[in-house]
Each structure stands twice: as structure tokens, then as C-alpha cells.
Amino acid sequence: MPVCRECGRDMGFFGKVGDSCSQCKSAQLVGESDETISGPNETNSEINNIILTTECGTNLEIFERIEIVTAECAYGMNIFRDLFTSARDIVGGRSKAIQNTMRDARRMALLELKREAHAVGANAVVGVDLDYVELSGAGNMVMLVASGTAVRAKL
Known part of the structure; x- marks a missing residue:
């Protein structure tokens, strides 16, 4: 299974955007740093x-x-x-x-x-x-x- 180059998380087939996971790619697009990227559970609660x-x-x-x-x-x-x-x-x-x-x-x-x-x-x-x-x-x-x-x- 591929691993995100930004955060090191495992990426599924549909969660992959280039070499990054979809969360890291979204964070890059809205200008967030790697430190502010939250995990899936935190994101859902947010x-x-x-x-x-x-x-x-x-x-x-x-x-x-x-x-x-x-x-x-x-x-x-x-x-x-x-x-x-x-x-x-x-x-x-x-x-x-x-x-x-x-x-x-x-x-x-x-x-x-x-x-x-x-x-x-x-x-x-x-x-x-x-x-x-x-x-x-x-x-x-x-x-x-x-x-x-x-x-x-x-x-």
C-alpha cells in the first residue's frame, strides 16, 4: 500500500493524490502546514x-x-x-x-x-x-x- 510522503499515513487507492494523501493535498491547497493536518477522526469532529x-x-x-x-x-x-x-x-x-x-x-x-x-x-x-x-x-x-x-x- 502506498504511503503519503507528507505525513507517512497509508493511502488507499482512492485516497491518493499524486504522492500525497487527499488530506495533505487539501491542506496544501488551503495553505495549511503539515503540523496542522489532523487525522480522520479529528477532521470529522471538526x-x-x-x-x-x-x-x-x-x-x-x-x-x-x-x-x-x-x-x-x-x-x-x-x-x-x-x-x-x-x-x-x-x-x-x-x-x-x-x-x-x-x-x-x-x-x-x-x-x-x-x-x-x-x-x-x-x-x-x-x-x-x-x-x-x-x-x-x-x-x-x-x-x-x-x-x-x-x-x-x-x-
């Missing part, structure tokens, strides 16, 4: 600590607005969900399968938004907006786009 909010939160002092970050998440509805949805359209009621799919899409998009913010050195995302887009006319594919402004804030 990502989970990023907050999402509106622009004007009480007691949220923003030091720097870094850039706009976005995350996209596309989900397909399978044929069985489509059949049950058609029946629900006729008789009325809520479709738990589609609600669960949309909930999963929202959670994934917000997690990706946090990851994008972390990659640029932010500790918060403000002005978060979620937009749902139907990709096919038949409703088989839905995309969720999450966007916001990555900031450094006093938390």
Missing part, C-alpha cells in the same frame, strides 16, 4: 462542529467571510417508490419512502456543505439555502443544492 445558520445570528460575531460554498446531492427514486407514489397521488396521503429519501438528501447535502466550509478554513456557514430541483420530467431524479457563505466566526 466538520461536525461547523454550524449552519442565517446571516444574522444573535451573538454570532463574524470575523471573515471567506467564500460561497455549495453542495449538490442527486437522488433517484426506484420503481417501487414510484409505483407507491402514484397510488398515493390517487388516494391522497404522505409517502414515507419519498420523505425518507428527501431527508437523506438534505442530511447529505448539509454534511457536504460543512465539508466544503472546513476545506476552506471556515468554522461556520451562514445564509444557508436549500433548493430542490427535479432533474427528469418523470420525477425519477431529484437534486438538492445547498449553498451558503463560509465564514470564520467567534462561536
Whole structure:
């Protein structure tokens, strides 16, 4: 298994970017030194600590607005969900399968938004907006786009 030349960690096939692991390469791109690169568990906890909010939160002092970050998440509805949805359209009621799919899409998009913010050195995302887009006319594919402004804030 290849080893990262920067930090010495083992790299999997998909975690390799040149001679460096993806974490070291990301750190180089955002200007971090080797000493500030954290391990996978620390990175996940840092990502989970990023907050999402509106622009004007009480007691949220923003030091720097870094850039706009976005995350996209596309989900397909399978044929069985489509059949049950058609029946629900006729008789009325809520479709738990589609609600669960949309909930999963929202959670994934917000997690990706946090990851994008972390990659640029932010500790918060403000002005978060979620937009749902139907990709096919038949409703088989839905995309969720999450966007916001990555900031450094006093938390």
C-alpha cells in the first residue's frame, strides 16, 4: 500500500493524490502546514462542529467571510417508490419512502456543505439555502443544492 510522503499515513487507492494523501493535498491547497493536518477522526469532529445558520445570528460575531460554498446531492427514486407514489397521488396521503429519501438528501447535502466550509478554513456557514430541483420530467431524479457563505466566526 502506498504511503503519503507528507505525513507517512497509508493511502488507499482512492485516497491518493499524486504522492500525497487527499488530506495533505487539501491542506496544501488551503495553505495549511503539515503540523496542522489532523487525522480522520479529528477532521470529522471538526466538520461536525461547523454550524449552519442565517446571516444574522444573535451573538454570532463574524470575523471573515471567506467564500460561497455549495453542495449538490442527486437522488433517484426506484420503481417501487414510484409505483407507491402514484397510488398515493390517487388516494391522497404522505409517502414515507419519498420523505425518507428527501431527508437523506438534505442530511447529505448539509454534511457536504460543512465539508466544503472546513476545506476552506471556515468554522461556520451562514445564509444557508436549500433548493430542490427535479432533474427528469418523470420525477425519477431529484437534486438538492445547498449553498451558503463560509465564514470564520467567534462561536
